[in-house]
Amino acid sequence: MMLDIRDLSVVFTDRGAPFTAVDRFSLQMEEGEIVGIVGESGSGKSMTAHALMGLIRRSAVTVSGSAVFEGTDLLPLSRAELRQYQGRDLSIIFQEPMTSLNPTMRIGKQVEESLRIHEKLSRAERKARALDAMALAGLPDPEEVYRQYPHQLSGGMRQRVMIASALVLRPRLLIADEPTTALDVTIQAQILETLKDINRKEGTAILFISHDLGVVKALCSRVVVMKQGEIVESGPVDDVFYHPREDYTKLLIASRPKREKLRGGGDNE
Amino acid sequence: MGKTLLKRAGLLIGTLLLVSMLAFVAFSVIPGDPTDSILGIEATEEQRLALRAQLGLDQPIYQRYWSWLTAFVTGDFGQSYKYNMPVSGLVAAQAKVTLVLAAVSFVLIVVISLPLGLISARHQGGIVDRVVTVLTQVTMSVPNFIMGLGLMFLFALVLKWFEPKYIPLEDGLGAHLRFMVFPALAIALPKSAMTVKLLRGSILGEMGQDYIRTAYSKGNSQGSALWRHVLRNAMIPVVTFLAMAIGDIMAGSIVVEQVFTIPGLGRILISSIGNRDYPVVQAIVVLLAGVVVLCNFLADLLYRVMDPRIDGR
Ligand SMILES: Nc1ncnc2c1ncn2[C@@H]1O[C@H](COP(=O)(O)OP(=O)(O)O)[C@@H](O)[C@H]1O
Numbered sequence A: 001m002m003l004d005i006r007d008l009s010v011v012f013t014d015r016g017a018p019f020t021a022v023d024r025f026s027l028q029m030e031e032g033e034i035v036g037i038v039g040e041s042g043s044g045k046s047m048t049a050h051a052l053m054g055l056i057r058r059s060a061v062t063v064s065g066s067a068v069f070e071g072t073d074l075l076p077l078s079r080a081e082l083r084q085y086q087g088r089d090l091s092i093i094f095q096e097p098m099t100s101l102n103p104t105m106r107i108g109k110q111v112e113e114s115l116r117i118h119e120k121l122s123r124a125e126r127k128a129r130a131l132d133a134m135a136l137a138g139l140p141d142p143e144e145v146y147r148q149y150p151h152q153l154s155g156g157m158r159q160r161v162m163i164a165s166a167l168v169l170r171p172r173l174l175i176a177d178e179p180t181t182a183l184d185v186t187i188q189a190q191i192l193e194t195l196k197d198i199n200r201k202e203g204t205a206i207l208f209i210s211h212d213l214g215v216v217k218a219l220c221s222r223v224v225v226m227k228q229g230e231i232v233e234s235g236p237v238d239d240v241f242y243h244p245r246e247d248y249t250k251l252l253i254a255s256r257p258k259r260e261k262l263r264g265g266g267d268n269e
Numbered sequence B: 001m002g003k004t005l006l007k008r009a010g011l012l013i014g015t016l017l018l019v020s021m022l023a024f025v026a027f028s029v030i031p032g033d034p035t036d037s038i039l040g041i042e043a044t045e046e047q048r049l050a051l052r053a054q055l056g057l058d059q060p061i062y063q064r065y066w067s068w069l070t071a072f073v074t075g076d077f078g079q080s081y082k083y084n085m086p087v088s089g090l091v092a093a094q095a096k097v098t099l100v101l102a103a104v105s106f107v108l109i110v111v112i113s114l115p116l117g118l119i120s121a122r123h124q125g126g127i128v129d130r131v132v133t134v135l136t137q138v139t140m141s142v143p144n145f146i147m148g149l150g151l152m153f154l155f156a157l158v159l160k161w162f163e164p165k166y167i168p169l170e171d172g173l174g175a176h177l178r179f180m181v182f183p184a185l186a187i188a189l190p191k192s193a194m195t196v197k198l199l200r201g202s203i204l205g206e207m208g209q210d211y212i213r214t215a216y217s218k219g220n221s222q223g224s225a226l227w228r229h230v231l232r233n234a235m236i237p238v239v240t241f242l243a244m245a246i247g248d249i250m251a252g253s254i255v256v257e258q259v260f261t262i263p264g265l266g267r268i269l270i271s272s273i274g275n276r277d278y279p280v281v282q283a284i285v286v287l288l289a290g291v292v293v294l295c296n297f298l299a300d301l302l303y304r305v306m307d308p309r310i311d312g313r
């Protein structure tokens, strides 16, 4: 098993009564698998992802449980130990493509940053691998984009840049936190297609987070449904989609945008 | 970029023209007459009129401005009414003193505020941060004049680190600068306090941005996230602030020169205004404005280099 998360909890202790954003979350993933997390906004999906990536670094937030990745529990690691994993074995792309890139740094430098941090390569080697990752992420004309700044790119392109920089070291696990929520529907479909391709070509396991069960169905084999920090339902994606047990899940399915429903639940988008 | 540069250069010249015009107009409407201070109050009306004609003061203002301007662009700053010598010869040495004082002040601001801003942001809430926060709060509101007196009292009279007597450049660069550091501090400390506060806030603001989370997710340490990502972005507002501070630094120099009895532009400016020695005043005003406008122009260039988003808009 590649990843074994058990009883992951994230508790905020900074305002009065402790607030549990993630409550005993458990999930297992195999190599190369695509697993979905679905839930309404505020259900704790991003907190789960950030806790897993070691991105919750405030003292007012307590992360407990275990997250064993390839035999090592990530949660008790020191920052320095965790850094060995971040960007190399584990990568993440975020919900906000417009603000997740450094506005004053050229795209190329941002894509190759993980290489600079984790490997000793010549500048030319770094560039070659960055361009390669950019092509894999579906960026047209990587040479050109390499020299550009984020503000010169559209949201979809920026998200592809994020994908390229997450993939530049070919991580074992990519966490995609609502990567298409901020993008329009056609771009969304193309990016999902790209993620699928990457999974097929590189065998990258993907933990795919969405508030849209249809999108999850199009991409994932299994899904967990989150509500107020807890998993309320999980299983093979078709089971959950066609035979939801929880009213909450039914609501999630029913509240999907009409446009996609008409096109058949997000399949083949 | 070339086009905006041209536009900025045009703006620079326009500003200088406007400033020189305003100065011209201002000095022709304030009461008092240069002939008073040259001839004394005993002089007859005929003598007065003759002198006015000789100085060209009987001509209408636009004509006077025009002849001043055409001479100015050829490098001729005119004659001092009072001392009857070329203005350029009169102010050159003093201008150098003031410019050195302003430059030392600016360097001090940068040298003091960048490390302090960085450290207090990096160790937010720590002991250094808390001390710096209190100090900046106190220092920020002290006028240059008071700060000058305070430093003079502390370093010259109590600690005796320097003699409260101006040391010219001719006595050696080291000795000159060693003296100049104290008046420069009087100008630099309040501005440094503001810069520290701005930089600290700017760094903390950038630290909370999404792209810093991205930087951490790639395996950056806190230090490298700060150096490689935060700093450049955080410096953008600071550069703008420092550029705008140049005007205050020049003004501060003139004030602080009085406290430390430094023979800079301040002294000659004040005596020339008293004497209604317009050509001298005019030259100093344009010179000061020129320095400020030029520095702003350079800051604008730097700003464009630092923030790639500017040109795209
Ligand atoms: N900095 C914070 N302080 C307190 N509560 C927070 C903070 N960030 C997120 N939360 C809360 O944690 C819960 C989970 O948030 P999140 O994981 O971002 O939800 P999702 O990604 O599923 O939309 C939400 O109720 C949110 O209000």
Ligand SMILES: [Mg+2]
Pocket (backbone or CB within 6 Å): A045, A046, A047, A095, A177, A178
């Ligand atoms: Mg979220």
